[in-house]
Amino acid sequence: MSEREDDLRLERELREVLRGRDPGPAPYGLRGRVDRVPEEGPRPSGRQTAGRALAWAGSIAAGIAATAVVVAASRARDSGAIGASPDAATGVPDPLGPGVVPYPPIEMFGYAAAVLAVSLVALGIGLLVLRRRSGRIPLVLGVLVPVLAAVLALMPGVVADESGGTMVQPVVVPQMPAGYTGSRMLYLVAGPTETYDLEIGIRNSGPLPVTVHGVFGRTDDARLNPHWVEVRLVPEPRTPSPVTGDPFAPFTLAPGGWMGVRLTGNPGPCAAGGSFDQAPADTFQYQPVTFTVSYDILGWPRADRLSDPSSQLLVPYRGDCDPSAAASASATP
Amino acid sequence: MVGGLVGEPGLEREGRPGLRAADGRSDAFRRLVERHLDDAYRLAAVILGDRVEAEDAVHDAAVAAWRAGRFDAWFRRILVNGCRDRLRVRARHRLVDVGRALVEAEHPVVADASEHTATRDALGRSLAGLDPDHLVVVALRFGADLTVPAIAEALGIPEGTVKSRLHHALGRLRAAMTEVDR
Numbered sequence: 001m002s003e004r005e006d007d008l009r010l011e012r013e014l015r016e017v018l019r020g021r022d023p024g025p026a027p028y029g030l031r032g033r034v035d036r037v038p039e040e041g042p043r044p045s046g047r048q049t050a051g052r053a054l055a056w057a058g059s060i061a062a063g064i065a066a067t068a069v070v071v072a073a074s075r076a077r078d079s080g081a082i083g084a085s086p087d088a089a090t091g092v093p094d095p096l097g098p099g100v101v102p103y104p105p106i107e108m109f110g111y112a113a114a115v116l117a118v119s120l121v122a123l124g125i126g127l128l129v130l131r132r133r134s135g136r137i138p139l140v141l142g143v144l145v146p147v148l149a150a151v152l153a154l155m156p157g158v159v160a161d162e163s164g165g166t167m168v169q170p171v172v173v174p175q176m177p178a179g180y181t182g183s184r185m186l187y188l189v190a191g192p193t194e195t196y197d198l199e200i201g202i203r204n205s206g207p208l209p210v211t212v213h214g215v216f217g218r219t220d221d222a223r224l225n226p227h228w229v230e231v232r233l234v235p236e237p238r239t240p241s242p243v244t245g246d247p248f249a250p251f252t253l254a255p256g257g258w259m260g261v262r263l264t265g266n267p268g269p270c271a272a273g274g275s276f277d278q279a280p281a282d283t284f285q286y287q288p289v290t291f292t293v294s295y296d297i298l299g300w301p302r303a304d305r306l307s308d309p310s311s312q313l314l315v316p317y318r319g320d321c322d323p324s325a326a327a328s329a330s331a332t333p
Numbered sequence: 334m335v336g337g338l339v340g341e342p343g344l345e346r347e348g349r350p351g352l353r354a355a356d357g358r359s360d361a362f363r364r365l366v367e368r369h370l371d372d373a374y375r376l377a378a379v380i381l382g383d384r385v386e387a388e389d390a391v392h393d394a395a396v397a398a399w400r401a402g403r404f405d406a407w408f409r410r411i412l413v414n415g416c417r418d419r420l421r422v423r424a425r426h427r428l429v430d431v432g433r434a435l436v437e438a439e440h441p442v443v444a445d446a447s448e449h450t451a452t453r454d455a456l457g458r459s460l461a462g463l464d465p466d467h468l469v470v471v472a473l474r475f476g477a478d479l480t481v482p483a484i485a486e487a488l489g490i491p492e493g494t495v496k497s498r499l500h501h502a503l504g505r506l507r508a509a510m511t512e513v514d515r
Contacts, residue, residue, distance in 0.1 A: 010507050011475060017456045018476035023384045026374035030388045034366050034395045038359035 152300035157210055158293045160306040161203035161258060168198050168313060172276065184311035188289065190266075191273025195229055198289065199262040200308060204253035208297050211252045215261060216292040216303075234260030263291065270321035286314040362399055373412055379476035380416040380469055382461065390415045409487050413469055420465035452513050459509035467502035470495055 172187040190196035204210050215231055232245030245262045253259060267273070272284055290307040307313065373394065377387035394412040401407075460468060473484045481499075485492040 006507065006510075007503075010503065010510055013452050013456055013510065014471070014475045014506065017453050017460065018379050018472060020453070020457075021379045021382050021476070022375050023378045023387070024375070026370045026391070027384075027388070030374060030391060031366075031370060033388070033392050034370060035363055037366075037392075037395050037399045038362055 149300070152297050153302070155208070155297065156206040157204070157297060157302050158202050158212065158253070158295055158304055158306070159205045160309045161201040162308075162310040168196065168308070170194075170196060171313075186308075186311050186313045187276060187286075188267055188271075188313060188315045189273055189276050190271065192267065192269045192271050194273065195264050195266050197262065197264050198308075198313070199234065199260060200291075200306075201258055201260050202253075202293060202306070203258045204255055206297065207255050209252050209254050209257075210295045210297050210302075211250060212259070212293060212295040213250050214294045215248070215263065216294065228263050228265050230262075230264035232262040232264075234262050236260070265289075267315045268317070270317040272316040272318060276316045284316040285319045286316055289313040289315060366395060369408075373408070376409070376472075376477055377412060377416050380413065380472040381419060382457075386419055387416075390419060410489055413473070413487055417465045417469050420468060424465060452510055455509045455513045456506055459506050463502055463505060467498045467505075470498040471502045471506070474499060 168186055168188065170189050172189050173185070188196050202212070215228065231248040233248055233251065234245040245260070248261075251259060276284065288307060290305055292303050292305045294301070294303045296302060370391070373391045374387055377390040378384055381387050381390065390412060393415050394408060397411045397415075398408045460471065463471065469488070470484060473479045473487060474481075479487065481492050481495050484495045488495070
């Protein structure tokens, strides 16, 4: 039997099967039920009403949350990120421009991804609950979008990398007790009016390209005011040293890509500087030097707080220092 | 076999009056129901293969139509989508007819005068195993004799999607028929 004959036979048999399902005219009971529809004044059941209200509320709340996150993240970028406030005329970020602040609200970047992901999940649930005629598209969007967001928010990103070596100056390397097996300690001894240099490598440890938008200074102690006065990029591991590098501009790192960042910083008005002495340990307190790299993966904003991977870099300062008085004193010639 | 459903402009364009003022509208609704109920019921039954469920599906679609103040081709879409939802629910709680499987094992179908019956029985089972979206398209095409464009309009999907679903569904049904022929 040819394929054409097969198809004709299939159609014929199929019609017979479906005809066998034909029940004939509607039964009397159904006519009565449908006739009563106008009298019953159909209203959505309580469950339907609650479900729809919940779906709408969830969708609206998710939209508001997502908007708030975007606004907060954009404000943080504008106010705090080096390299995130490009010059209006040239589009080139100015690392020393007014956008550089000592305490940027960098947490916004860290939390934005998680909050936005949760918002999208809520939005997806809202879409799922909201019964649409075509259920597959909302289902796919409701599942895939949050999953994609979560992947982008949680996947490996930029890490500090010591393959290029770490350069810090001026620094004091303390004599550690015999048998000490912890990480190497480095004390930055630049004074309040001086600067120090930190050159460190960052590497893209993830499988997708990342675009780096800025490098933040960071401290939790108001007595310190560590901030970068210059940020330069050193595309190759430092040979020879020191190198000048190029002024910071947003750049893209391929998977596994490496970039050296040379940070010139001021340790703040309370930094001990040359007066630092390891002996009277109680006189000084120590602030670790960290920096936060803001970047995006396929447009998804991320920020990771990094530090020198090979050593603990500490700024010694006097615990009894008044930052405002110290700032005034250091500003006076 | 199962005819089309058309609307009544007066009912479509009216707003949704309160129940006391709805006498004229109720009458229009009842006239439309009277005119199209048989077709709707038969269409639902062909899709669902279950008369009781078909009654419920038609009732639900009528409620939706009354609520929306429309009874045009949109009603058929509501009805068909309601049937599809019911098929999906049924697919999630599929019952296995163990008795049938045992009988078939002990008394295999042979190709003789009952060949037609065996083929249709196999097709019926294969229909029940189709994806609800595919089953709806097959029922509209071969049960309601709708053309591909009419099916696309009834379901609110592109014609290409209708053709694709028909192709896949017929492929499975053909395989079931061929299996019986062996």
